[in-house]
Amino acid sequence: MVTEFPPVILTVDCALLSLLPGDEDPLSGGLGVVTLTRDKAPFEGMQALPGGYVFADHDKDLSDTARRVLADKLGLDPGRFFLEQMGVVSGAERDPRGWAATVVYYALAPAALVASAKGKLVSVDALPPLAFDHGQIVAQVVERVRAKAAYSNIAGFLLPPEFTLPELQDVYERVLGQKIDQSVFRKRMDEAALIEAIPDGFRTGGRHRPAQLYRLADEGAALQDRAVVQRSRRK
Amino acid sequence: MVTEFPPVILTVDCALLSLLPGDEDPLSGGLGVVTLTRDKAPFEGMQALPGGYVFADHDKDLSDTARRVLADKLGLDPGRFFLEQMGVVSGAERDPRGWAATVVYYALAPAALVASAKGKLVSVDALPPLAFDHGQIVAQVVERVRAKAAYSNIAGFLLPPEFTLPELQDVYERVLGQKIDQSVFRKRMDEAALIEAIPDGFRTGGRHRPAQLYRLADEGAALQDRAVVQRSRRK
DNA sequence: GGAATAGTGTCTGTCAGACAGTATTGG
DNA sequence: CCAATACTGTCTGACAGACACTATTCC
Numbered sequence: 001m002v003t004e005f006p007p008v009i010l011t012v013d014c015a016l017l018s019l020l021p022g023d024e025d026p027l028s029g030g031l032g033v034v035t036l037t038r039d040k041a042p043f044e045g046m047q048a049l050p051g052g053y054v055f056a057d058h059d060k061d062l063s064d065t066a067r068r069v070l071a072d073k074l075g076l077d078p079g080r081f082f083l084e085q086m087g088v089v090s091g092a093e094r095d096p097r098g099w100a101a102t103v104v105y106y107a108l109a110p111a112a113l114v115a116s117a118k119g120k121l122v123s124v125d126a127l128p129p130l131a132f133d134h135g136q137i138v139a140q141v142v143e144r145v146r147a148k149a150a151y152s153n154i155a156g157f158l159l160p161p162e163f164t165l166p167e168l169q170d171v172y173e174r175v176l177g178q179k180i181d182q183s184v185f186r187k188r189m190d191e192a193a194l195i196e197a198i199p200d201g202f203r204t205g206g207r208h209r210p211a212q213l214y215r216l217a218d219e220g221a222a223l224q225d226r227a228v229v230q231r232s233r234r235k
Numbered sequence: 236m237v238t239e240f241p242p243v244i245l246t247v248d249c250a251l252l253s254l255l256p257g258d259e260d261p262l263s264g265g266l267g268v269v270t271l272t273r274d275k276a277p278f279e280g281m282q283a284l285p286g287g288y289v290f291a292d293h294d295k296d297l298s299d300t301a302r303r304v305l306a307d308k309l310g311l312d313p314g315r316f317f318l319e320q321m322g323v324v325s326g327a328e329r330d331p332r333g334w335a336a337t338v339v340y341y342a343l344a345p346a347a348l349v350a351s352a353k354g355k356l357v358s359v360d361a362l363p364p365l366a367f368d369h370g371q372i373v374a375q376v377v378e379r380v381r382a383k384a385a386y387s388n389i390a391g392f393l394l395p396p397e398f399t400l401p402e403l404q405d406v407y408e409r410v411l412g413q414k415i416d417q418s419v420f421r422k423r424m425d426e427a428a429l430i431e432a433i434p435d436g437f438r439t440g441g442r443h444r445p446a447q448l449y450r451l452a453d454e455g456a457a458l459q460d461r462a463v464v465q466r467s468r469r470k
Numbered sequence: 471g472g473a474a475t476a477g478t479g480t481c482t483g484t485c486a487g488a489c490a491g492t493a494t495t496g497g
Numbered sequence: 498c499c500a501a502t503a504c505t506g507t508c509t510g511a512c513a514g515a516c517a518c519t520a521t522t523c524c
Contacts, residue, residue, distance in 0.1 A: 008289050010245055010336065054243050054325075056334035061326035085322050088338050091296040099291035101245065103323050103336075166476070181514055186477075207523030208475035401503070416487055418505075423486095442496035443502035 009100040012065045013051035013134070015086075015141045016074065016107045018114040019158050019174060020123055030174050031145070033138050034119040035130065036073060042096045043131030049138070050074055050119065051102065066105035074117040081109040082157035086141055094133050102132075106141045108157040149175045153194035156216045164203050164211035165189065193217060244335040247300045248286035248369070250321075250376045251309065251342045253349040254393050254409060255358055265409050266380070268373050269354040270365065271308060277331045278366030284373070285309055285354065286337065301340035309352040316344040317392035321376055329368050341376045343392040384410045388429035391451045399438050399446035400424065428452060 015033050022029030035047040050073035052065065059065040066083060070076045083105055090101035114121055122128060124142045127135055148154045155171045156163070169185050189195060194217055201213030250268050257264030270282040285308035287300065294300040301318060305311045318340055325336035349356055357363060359377045362370055383389045390406045391398070404420050424430060429452055436448030 008245055008291055010243055054334075054336070056243055056327070059327075062323060062336060087320050088297060088323055090338075092291070092294075099289075101289070101297060101338075103325075164476085181516090182476090183478075183516085184514060187513090204522075206475065207473075209477075209521035211476060399503085416489090417503090418489085419487060421504075439495080441502065442500075444494035444504075446503060 009095060009098060010103070011051050011053055011100070012062055012069055012103045012105060013049045013137065014066050014069050014105050014107060015049055015138055016070060016076070016081075016109060016114065016117075016119075017124070017141070017145060017158075018109055018121060019111045019171065020121065021111070030177065031124045031142060032121040033124050033127075033141075034074060034114060034117065034121050035128075035134075036119045038131055046131040047120065047122070047128055048131035049134045062103050063105070066103075066107075070107060074119050076109070076117045077113060080157075080161060081107050081113065082154065083107045086137075086144060089133060089137060102137075104137055104141065106145065108145070108154065110158060110160045112160060146176060153192070153216060156195065161215055162198060162201065162213045163215075164213060166211055168195070168214070244330060244333060245338070246286050246288055246335070247297055247304055247338045247340060248284045248372065249301050249304050249340050249342060250284055250373055251305060251311070251316075251344060251349065251352075251354075252359070252376070252380060252393075253344050253356060254346050254406065255356065256346070265412065266359045266377060267356040268359050268362075268376075269309060269349060269352065269356050270363075270369075271354045273366055281366040282355065282357070282363055283366035284369045297338050298340070301338075301342075305342060309354050311344070311352045312348060315392075315396060316342050316348065317389065318342045321372075321379060324368065324372060337372075339372055339376065341380065343380070343389065345393060345395045347395060381411060388427075388451060391430060396450055397433060397436065397448045398450075399448060401446055403430070403449070 017031055017033055020029045020032040034050070036050050038044050038046050038048045050069055052069045052073065054062065054065050055068070059068060063083060063085065066085075067078060070081075070083075071078050084107075086104040086106050088101055088103050090099075092099045094100055094102075124138060127138060129135065130138065145154065149172060155175050156168060158171050158175070159167060165186060168189070169180060169182065172185070173180055195214040196217040198213040198215055202210040203213055204210040252266055252268055255264045255267040269285070271285050273279050273281050273283045285304055287304045287308065289297065289300050290303070294303060298318060298320065301320075302313055305316075305318075306313050319342075321339040321341050323336055323338050325334075327334045329335055329337075359373060362373060364370065365373065380389065384407060390410050391403060393406050393410070394402060400421060403424070404415060404417065407420070408415055430449040431452040433448040433450055437445040438448055439445040
């Protein structure tokens with residue numbers, strides 16, 4: 001066993017996901033990811049995920065690093081956004097500067113929050129070429145988020161703190177790219193207790209019945225595993 | 236952004252899981268994890284997960300590091316074992332030597348393979364105190380493996396390459412700690428196509444009907460997501 | 471009242487789990 | 498034939514999904 005530090009580049013990269021505008025046709029306005037233009041070599045001028053080095057003096061742990069990156073590079077309010085570690089991507093070939101390991105975090109935030117941040121929000125289904133292996137990383141993150149969306153309340157973090165059930169269902173349909181039966185969706189949300197009704201909270205405005213407002217239940221236990229759509233069963 | 240390497244300790248720790256002997260009573264002989272006695276400070280003399288530094292010159296990526304650690308520290312044959320990244324554990328406090336990040340890998344191997352390796356196989360349900368935060372890491376790994384066992388063929392890697400359906404069911408029951416209906420288990424295994432029958436392969440010996448031998452289907456697509464036991468639905 | 475969207479009730483095919491029944495071996 | 502374990506068939510309650518129905522607002 002060697003005792004000196006290994007000559008390894010360790011960074012943190014963040015994939016911040018949100019919903020694209022596209023309000024006109026249904027099921028458009030799907031998932032988007034925020035990218036920045038690199039201002040130095042390698043891959044100068046290309047789009048890349050925001051990332052940075054670990055500051056051992058300031059960051060309590062790697063999630064701290066991720067929050068700092070999102071705040072510094074994107075100007076994102078350290079407010080209500082979901083952050084979770086995806087894993088590590090590593091290898092001798094992925095960075096021309098040498099053997100590199102990157103801890104990947106992904107974040108989810110409401111479109112309104114992301115709109116005020118730096119960077120470009122691009123569709124994950126029509127990604128431009130990205131620096132390093134960031135294209136593959138985004139693909140992995142999207143796969144993970146879509147899988148989680150099917151059995152958790154993770155999609156709720158793409159909406160403002162207060163939202164209606166039809167709005168939430170719309171988000172699930174955009175993220176999953178598939179229609180969900182209204183009745184089934186409501187039954188699930190009800191029994192899963194992932195969200196809670198806001199007493200006397202209603203969204204009015206349209207010329208139709210007002211919708212009950214909800215919020216995510218239980219800030220702490222924010223992520224639970226209840227099925228929202230059933231995975232297909234037969235081969 | 237700084238450009239010199241950050242003063243961060245980056246290591247890889249491996250949690251090698253297998254089944255404990257305990258053949259007498261049913262549902263005993265559950266999951267075990269392999270630990271080594273630390274031969275230097277910090278935590279000298281305590282049990283710890285096998286781990287090591289990344290060798291940028293030799294390791295193509297971090298999974299290479301993990302395989303090397305399992306081979307060097309445990310003498311494990313680089314043969315048929317399942318290896319997957321769990322994530323990174325990091326922080327200023329977890330290693331007395333300084334800010335440290337550890338990439339955690341977990342491996343599954345048949346008991347026969349593990350028996351010939353170095354280290355102690357201890358029950359994950361009665362862990363001794365472990366060095367660093369390895370106790371928490373093992374708990375996380377076990378949670379992950381149990382979750383995956385419920386909807387994948389991951390438990391098959393705890394058996395030799397050839398096994399019978401009753402043997403596989405027994406493994407699932409040990410890992411999950413719950414009885415599975417025989418008929419349901421077989422229907423799932425059949426439709427999921429996670430395993431395939433070995434033509435004319437039978438295990439004889441008992442004074443009863445011989446059992447068909449199976450192997451894991453498709454070495455490459457080794458892990459698939461088919462439910463083996465249904466998650467509970469009602470609250 | 472009509473349009474529009476929010477929200478609920480009901481029906482039906484299908485599946486998970488329970489359990490009983492059949493198959494095949496050694497003694 | 499018996500014991501023991503491998504394997505299969507069938508029944509039933511419950512749920513997912515489909516779809517029709519009611520509720521409530523603005524005009």
